[in-house]
């Protein structure tokens with residue numbers, strides 16, 4: 001018999017009743033070191049006092065008004081995002097997938113308004129993940145996401161990751177209007193687009209007039225040690241999707257754009273009942289205040305160096321289990337030799353939470369507020385997990 005909750009997830013039996021910083025706690029009091037942050041959502045950890053304050057203060061004032069009216073909390077968060085990024089304007093939604101939807105609509109409308117409505121093709125990359133709507137799975141194109149859900153949305157062409165010739169050739173196609181890419185793939189296995197490639201993509205877009213759409217839903221909001229990952233390459237996109245970390249656990253998404261890219265999005269062209277809700281925007285503004293305060297991102301970079309060094313040590317100690325470390329900032333991946341899901345499960349026994357990804361990679365996505373002691377503790381627990389997996393391999 002089907003369960004009351006649609007069985008669309010492979011769930012573990014673990015269940016948590018409380019979160020404190022980098023720790024998640026079960027009903028029986030067992031404490032787990034959180035190296036997953038709810039898949040890069042809990043940027044400031046669990047129960048951050050500034051976020052609790054922002055949410056409860058707003059909850060005591062006003063929960064929802066509708067986008068029929070001016071929402072000051074939305075304006076405050078949008079102003080912070082505009083001030084700190086390339087963007088001139090922001091649309092708020094409730095998830096990453098919704099931000100992807102608008103990115104696709106915005107690109108199509110841009111070309112419609114520019115007198116070239118035929119430029120509907122968006123180039124994307126194999127291994128990408130942009131969400132679960134029909135547009136988002138059509139963009140990613142992988143069989144894993146799309147099988148059984150056809151007909152898919154036309155207007156996307158997936159290119160092999162890292163094939164520059166194929167990309168240059170595809171970019172010449174007159175039906176192309178945009179290129180969409182994650183600067184650092186998360187679900188795809190912590191695959192980093194090198195800075196020179198991101199620069200090359202920007203140049204290619206400029207050469208052909210294509211819009212550059214960056215998906216920073218997982219890698220944005222301080223995760224790589226800069227506010228947004230593309231800043232490392234010294235370039236700016238035309239459109240960018242943001243979600244996860246910006247809400248610090250409150251479900252919000254945002255689509256950031258230049259004035260030019262957004263020129264078609266006039267009144268009545270897009271909307272959302274809950275998007276830009278005062279509760280979410282109040283929390284988002286508190287997240288932005290914390291991440292953009294002096295020294296915060298320097299600390300993230302220092303912690304990244306420490307975590308990376310610890311993980312290199314772990315790999316060296318368990319060459320039968322792990323192959324190497326990849327990624328950037330506090331979005332790191334352990335390329336595994338043993339099945340990554342076995343290591344995640346052994347991590348549960350050792351009370352450390354990690355997240356599997358494609359390419360047999362184990363994702364390490366701690367809260368940006370994690371301490372060095374907690375990093376050391378988490379890696380020690382991963383060591384315990386690796387010993388258990390090693391024994392299993394030896395016994396097989």
Ligand SMILES: Cc1ncc(COP(=O)(O)O)c(C=O)c1O
Nearest residue numbers: 095096097129130131186217218
């Ligand atoms: C890069 C990327 N894009 C899009 C999404 C979809 O976001 P959401 O699950 O909030 O709809 C995700 C979620 O994991 C993601 O990592």
